[in-house]
Amino acid sequence: MAITRRKFLGWLGAVGVGTTSGKKNAHASAGKEFAGYPDSLGVLHDETRCVGCRSCEDACHRINNLPEPEKPFKDTSILNDKRRPDEDSYTVVNKYETSKGVRFRKIQCNHCLEPACASVCFVTAFSKQPSGAVTYDPSVCVGCRYCMIACPFEVPAYQYNDAFTPEVVKCTMCAPRLEKGELPGCVEVCPKEALTFGKRNDLIKIARQRISKDPDHYVDHIYGEKEMGGTSWMYVSDVPFEETGMREDLGNTPAPKLTSGALHVVPMVVALWPVFLTGMYGMTKRREKIAAVEKAHAVAKAVQEAETKAADQLLHAMETAKIQQENALIIAQAEKEKAVKAALTKTDTPKSEEDS
Amino acid sequence: MSEQDGVATQENGAMDEKNVFFTPFNVIAGGIVIVGLLLTILRFTKGLGTVTNLSNTQPWGLWIGFDLMCGVALAAGGYTTSAACYLFGMKQYHSAVRPAILTGFLGYATVLVSLLYDVGRPDRLIMAYPFIVQQGTTSLLFEVGLCVMLYLLVLFLEFSPIPLEWLGLRKARTIAVKLTIMLTIFGVVLSTLHQSSLGALFLIAPSKVHPLWYSPYIAVFFFVSSIIAGLSMVIFESSLSHRAFHSNMGKPYLEAHDPLVFGYAKAAALVLFGYFIIKLMGVAAGNHWTLLGTPYGIWFLVEVFGFVALPCLLFTIGFRDKNPGFIKSAAILSIIGIVLNRLNVSIITFNWQKPLSEKYIPSWMEVMLSIFMVTCLVLVFRFIVTRMPVFYDHPDFTNNH
Numbered sequence: 113m114a115i116t117r118r119k120f121l122g123w124l125g126a127v128g129v130g131t132t133s134g135k136k137n138a139h140a141s142a143g144k145e146f147a148g149y150p151d152s153l154g155v156l157h158d159e160t161r162c163v164g165c166r167s168c169e170d171a172c173h174r175i176n177n178l179p180e181p182e183k184p185f186k187d188t189s190i191l192n193d194k195r196r197p198d199e200d201s202y203t204v205v206n207k208y209e210t211s212k213g214v215r216f217r218k219i220q221c222n223h224c225l226e227p228a229c230a231s232v233c234f235v236t237a238f239s240k241q242p243s244g245a246v247t248y249d250p251s252v253c254v255g256c257r258y259c260m261i262a263c264p265f266e267v268p269a270y271q272y273n274d275a276f277t278p279e280v281v282k283c284t285m286c287a288p289r290l291e292k293g294e295l296p297g298c299v300e301v302c303p304k305e306a307l308t309f310g311k312r313n314d315l316i317k318i319a320r321q322r323i324s325k326d327p328d329h330y331v332d333h334i335y336g337e338k339e340m341g342g343t344s345w346m347y348v349s350d351v352p353f354e355e356t357g358m359r360e361d362l363g364n365t366p367a368p369k370l371t372s373g374a375l376h377v378v379p380m381v382v383a384l385w386p387v388f389l390t391g392m393y394g395m396t397k398r399r400e401k402i403a404a405v406e407k408a409h410a411v412a413k414a415v416q417e418a419e420t421k422a423a424d425q426l427l428h429a430m431e432t433a434k435i436q437q438e439n440a441l442i443i444a445q446a447e448k449e450k451a452v453k454a455a456l457t458k459t460d461t462p463k464s465e466e467d468s
Numbered sequence: 469m470s471e472q473d474g475v476a477t478q479e480n481g482a483m484d485e486k487n488v489f490f491t492p493f494n495v496i497a498g499g500i501v502i503v504g505l506l507l508t509i510l511r512f513t514k515g516l517g518t519v520t521n522l523s524n525t526q527p528w529g530l531w532i533g534f535d536l537m538c539g540v541a542l543a544a545g546g547y548t549t550s551a552a553c554y555l556f557g558m559k560q561y562h563s564a565v566r567p568a569i570l571t572g573f574l575g576y577a578t579v580l581v582s583l584l585y586d587v588g589r590p591d592r593l594i595m596a597y598p599f600i601v602q603q604g605t606t607s608l609l610f611e612v613g614l615c616v617m618l619y620l621l622v623l624f625l626e627f628s629p630i631p632l633e634w635l636g637l638r639k640a641r642t643i644a645v646k647l648t649i650m651l652t653i654f655g656v657v658l659s660t661l662h663q664s665s666l667g668a669l670f671l672i673a674p675s676k677v678h679p680l681w682y683s684p685y686i687a688v689f690f691f692v693s694s695i696i697a698g699l700s701m702v703i704f705e706s707s708l709s710h711r712a713f714h715s716n717m718g719k720p721y722l723e724a725h726d727p728l729v730f731g732y733a734k735a736a737a738l739v740l741f742g743y744f745i746i747k748l749m750g751v752a753a754g755n756h757w758t759l760l761g762t763p764y765g766i767w768f769l770v771e772v773f774g775f776v777a778l779p780c781l782l783f784t785i786g787f788r789d790k791n792p793g794f795i796k797s798a799a800i801l802s803i804i805g806i807v808l809n810r811l812n813v814s815i816i817t818f819n820w821q822k823p824l825s826e827k828y829i830p831s832w833m834e835v836m837l838s839i840f841m842v843t844c845l846v847l848v849f850r851f852i853v854t855r856m857p858v859f860y861d862h863p864d865f866t867n868n869h
Contacts, residue, residue: 255588272517396557
């Protein structure tokens with residue numbers, strides 16, 4: 113029955129990690145828009161009708177078995193505090209002093225069409241149901257609290273004081289009651305019809321009708337029609353939404369689109385970085401090899417040159433030696449002849465000496 | 469020669485420790501460990517609410533902002549050094565690889581332990597049960613988790629030759645060493661992914677992170693600055709180790725030290741320069757110039773000029789003049805810069821539109837447990853380097869890399 117988030121995101125197509133899993137996401141990542149499940153349900157909160165009676169808070173606590181607050185729900189003094197949904201309450205009503213006097217706003221999960229909490233949960237604990245509800249499965253939650261970081265409406269809360277089995281706490285749009293065909297608890301008890309339950313598409317029409325019927329009264333804007341890609345829970349008001357504590361700077365980009373770019377890069381890095389790095393390694397190795405070869409060449413050349421030079425020198429030396437030898441022989445011969453001659457003359461001289 | 473050195477230093481280290489156990493360092497570290505253990509009991513019996521100042525608007529505090537974000541960035545020395553040495557052919561840095569890998573491994577292990585403190589259901593993190601069965605592939609945290617887990621394994625394998633040499637397991641050691649190149653490539657791929665994805669985690673919250681820090685380039689910022697963190701940590705750490713573990717250092721390590729510091733300073737100066745430019749481009753891309761005049765803008769300028777531009781200049785001068793003092797202070801400045809940046813993104817400017825009264829300030833117990841983590845890391849680091857061949861070549865395996 114419940115559509116898993118993976119499947120949901122497959123249709124959603126805003127996130128491209130599908131490229132890694134190679135399933136149907138691959139074609140869906142080509143930039144298809146997800147306009148919400150057909151006939152999904154939602155609630156329209158008309159701030160002009162809310163009187164801050166806190167009946168919705170009361171009903172919510174009863175239905176969801178949340179702990180009773182210290183002050184009873186009849187006590188409206190607490191409206192002066194700036195509260196937010198926390199671990200003990202799925203919904204709170206706050207009072208705001210606005211340009212048109214006191215206004216009240218009910219805060220709860222807005223049940224985004226493309227929920228930030230679901231897109232960031234690394235164990236897929238959150239699912240967007242076809243009914244419109246964003247539900248949470250505590251049986252897989254690791255408690256990283258990234259959903260709380262991601263939620264632009266600051267809705268999920270955490271049971272910090274539970275040491276062993278803490279869970280994320282947030283409005284379920286009364287998903288179990290919706291299955292039984294019942295209204296969400298808060299809608300059912302609202303005495304002023306400030307909350308209108310129905311198909312989201314119909315709610316937008318109703319909101320437009322109210323605005324166009326009384327254009328001087330209402331602000332011409334349905335908060336949640338487009339914010340963060342659209343939410344199942346929407347608001348109309350007669351004062352700028354900022355004055356009732358709502359962020360008007362969130363933009364219309366669905367949350368998963370914010371991270372899809374970064375996720376698209378991942379498979380590319382996984383595929384190409386090893387190629388690049390192996391290439392770098394190969395280049396380093398090659399350079400080393402070339403260096404080694406060049407070194408070997410240089411050494412060989414040097415050795416050869418040295419050898420040639422030595423051979424030349426040897427040859428030269430030998431030639432010199434030969435010449436020298438020959439010269440020496442000639443000299444020796446000459447000297448020998450000279451000596452012989454001298455000896456011969458010597459033997460002759462005494463005669464002449466005697467003669468003289 | 470080096471054989472004798474190695475053996476001698478190893479014995480000296482062990483003896484020093486036996487002789488003086490109650491050094492000031494040991495006493496302080498012991499005190500921190502005892503307090504940390506008590507707080508650990510408190511955390512796991514009373515819950516996060518008792519120990520931390522976390523709230524529904526500030527679900528990520530010091531343990532994510534510092535232990536995870538800064539821990540992972542500062543442990544980047546492992547992949548930068550091993551990539552430089554094995555892939556880019558800077559073999560002169562070989563002696564720095566082991567200390568860097570060891571720091572990386574211990575850093576990531578500490579990150580994992582910190583996460584067990586931080587998540588609400590640590591049992592489910594250890595079992596990896598829903599993580600494997602229900603893969604949230606659209607979550608950047610899924611990618612971070614997967615990469616960190618795999619990288620821890622890679623670092624363990626890269627680190628394994630050290631204890632294997634220590635234990636004398638020759639065959640296993642040979643296999644581990646043969647994996648070096650493959651592991652290095654894996655390490656760089658995984659680091660690229662998770663370092664950048666830590667930044668990309670915040671892409672989902674443009675309404676909460678201050679525009680000067682929120683940028684479509686944030687993933688690139690985180691990746692590039694992790695290189696700076698890695699280089700600076702190697703410089704900083706080697707100077708600390710020089711004081712503390714000089715007797716455990718072999719000749720090759722000591723001889724390679726100065727060229728390493730100068731080489732790393734040059735690299736860090738270059739990367740810091742690039743980082744400085746892309747940070748300015750980030751402001752330009754969002755056209756956030758007018759925001760620079762606001763208090764957060766001035767804080768941004770402090771980060772970018774004081775802890776990016778200034779260390780860049782100091783690294784450059786330090787390299788040119790071969791001045792280790794300049795380089796060391798530049799390294800410290802850039803490390804502070806990285807810590808500042810991670811805290812700015814995840815804690816300080818997070819929820820910047822909320823009044824200061826709603827700001828998260830960590831409880832003393834959170835701070836203490838973060839200090840406890842760092843202390844444990846240092847103690848394990850010391851245990852290993854005084855016993856195993858980290859700063860020196862094991863005598864039986866010299867010239868065997």
